[in-house]
Amino acid sequence: MAQTMTMGQAAGTAAALAVAGDTLPHELPIGPLQERLRAMGALFGQIAAAAPESAQVEERA
Numbered sequence: 001m002a003q004t005m006t007m008g009q010a011a012g013t014a015a016a017l018a019v020a021g022d023t024l025p026h027e028l029p030i031g032p033l034q035e036r037l038r039a040m041g042a043l044f045g046q047i048a049a050a051a052p053e054s055a056q057v058e059e060r061a
Helices: 001-020 030-039 045-050
Strands: none
Touching: 030 045
16 A cells, blocks of 8 residues: 555645646656655665664555
């Protein structure tokens, strides 16, 4: 479930940045999107893989 929430957060953020920049989401440069997501606390890529267990969200059954 955490992956679904993360994907939704990224998609929503991309949409908001695209509207603000008067562009289409697929034309949005990846750098500003990644910066915004990191500023919001998103962990992805090598950063997420190296995060301590205390920073990772636990999955609940």
